Amino acid sequence: MTSPSSYRLPKEESVRLRRSLIGKNVQLFYKHEPLKIVRAHGQYMYDEQGTEYLDCLNNVAHVGHCHPHVVAAGSHQMSLLCTNNRFLHDNILLVSQKLRETLPKELCVFYFVNSGSEANDLAMRLARAHTGAIDTICLDHAYHGHVISQIDVSPYKFNNTGGAGKPEDTHVAPVPDAYRGIFRDMDHVGEDLAALYASEVDKLIAGIHKKGRDVCAYIAESMQSCGGQVIPPKGYFQNVYNSVRKAGGVCIADEVQVGFGRVGKHMWSFQCDGVVPDIVTMGKPMGNGHPVACVATTQAIADSFSDQGMEYFNTCGGNPVSGAIALAVLEAIDNDHLLQNATQIGDYVMEKCRELQNKHYIIGDIRGRGMFLGIDLVKDRITREPDTLGTKYVVNRLREERVLLRSDGPFNNILKFKPPMCFNMKDADRMIATLDKIFTEIEDISTVHKYNADIEEREKYHFHPTSQISVKPTSKSKL
Incomplete structure (x- = not known):
């Protein structure tokens, strides 16, 4: 039998089929010159021509792309059994114990x-x-998922293109961002920023x-994360959790992107503020x-949920293969000393x-913990005006230098570092040497404008619905 990996479409055909078969709002990275990644290992990814890219953004491949221990665990279990989780099986129990x-x-x-x-x-x-x-109550610019219930508590979606706006039962608190938020460190020197931001939640509760x-x-x-790699002031969650619980609510910590040791010194990011949530959610890295x-x-x-009387089941959630893989990921985190590595490399x-x-x-501004860092690019350090065009230039030039790093935040001016x-x-x-080189280039503003205009033209060529050409030859920038 022929395996899917034994044949491969030409890149031009992949682009053509993508445009005709996949929904137009399903976005690609680098759509002016899409990357066709066909294999990966550790922190390195390879395109169809064998070109290597340093992956500085893929927090999904948490312990490294194609980690041998994880691959072996999943492959072995798949060869034995993969079935509905309503059969008794040990893997789901072993993962629960480990967590x-x-x-x-x-x-x-x-x-699960x-x-x-x-x-x-x-x-x-x-x-x-x-x-x-x-x-x-949610935070401004937050993103919690693509299902309807989570779009409703994700201003990152409902306040942007195609969004229907805030639902009546959703209440949006300001992001506790000391650099770019409503209470800034430079304007409130010596004040308790955690308390100031928490007081905004108190106002919502009163409302x-x-x-x-x-x-x-x-x-x-x-x-x-999507809101700009924001680290809340110390004590913010303690204040907010106390207020929410006094009001009869529960506190949900979304650890989907920031859990499993990414902060380095703790397994879970909420532990940095010394709080205990009522509910914790996990995803991608798991x-x-x-x-x-x-x-x-x-x-x-859990008792309140079961007392409602409605059975809960999830056909594939926690199936034996998923359990084997999740357990192997947890073992790899321990065996490879990845919390220690996150602390050491993150600090470095x-x-x-x-220095840059x-x-x-x-x-x-530079902010972060462990392997969760953000670099805020500005036009003016005094006004903190975001440099969105400059950031676009940096991201695309990094890709040309075979380093994959993306941007996010309300103004799309935050370089986000979340690697394996x-x-x-x-x-x-x-990565640092490449950034240094590109930041030097960007000092010539005319270079940035010319380069970004070229990128926009190439994006139209690739995925504009009236375009008859699949792939336009790449025009390398003259720098």
Whole structure:
């Protein structure tokens, strides 16, 4: 039998079929010159011509692309059994035991699903069952998933193109961002920024009560990713969790992108603020690319959910193969000392980025923990005006230099560093040297405008619906 890996379409045909068969709003990275990645290992990815790229963005391949231990575990279990989780099987139990060892003792009941979106959707069901309320507080610019319930608590989606705006039972709190938020470090020197931002949540709670309604939940990533790699001020979550619980609500920590040791010093990002959530959601890193996710909660909340009387099942969630893979990922995190690596490499990258900041005016702020870092690019350090066009230039030039790093945030001016956790010192030096080179280029603003105009023209050529040409020859920039 011929395996799918034994044949491959020409890239031009892949582009043509993508345009004709896949929904137009399913986006590609680098759509002016799409990358066709055909294999990967560790922190390196390879295109159809064998060109190597350093992966600085793929937090899904948490322990490294195609990790041998994870591949072997999944392959072996697939050769034995993959079936509905309503048959008794040990893998789901072993993963639960392993997770329970990493979490606060209160979080002792587990539900398995297939994705972070499903996990957050189930978390909302649990919260509603426990509180009997529906009003939910989220953070501005947050993204929690692609299902309807999560679009409704994701301003990153409902306030942007195609969004229907904020639902009546969703309440949006300001992002606790000391650099670019409503309370800035330079304007509130010596003040308790955590308390200031938490007071905004208190105002939302008061508004909900004024309408004669109750609080269901507060949901937030422990470090906000799509909103710009934001690290909340120390004590923020402690204040907010206290207020939400006093109001009868539950606190949901979304660890889909930031969990499983990415912060380095802790397994879970919420531990950085010394809090214990009522519900924790997990996703992407858990399966290293395989679709498996989980919700952890307290016995009391789980009992409220079961007391409703409706059976809960998820056909593929926690199936034997998913269980084997998730267990292997947890073992790899321990065996490869990835928390220690995240701390060491993360500290090193932060130090080197600060050196770049002293050299290049475009770098306004550097923030992060472990292998979760953000570089805020600005036109002016005093006003902190975001440099969106400059960021676009940096991202695309990095790709030409075979380094994959993307941008995000409300102004799309934050370079986000979330690589596989096996990223090493040599990789860090390569990334920093490449950034240094490109930041030097960007000092010539005319180069940026010309380059970005060329990128936009090539994007039209590739995926404009009236275009008859599949792939336009790449015009390399003259720098």
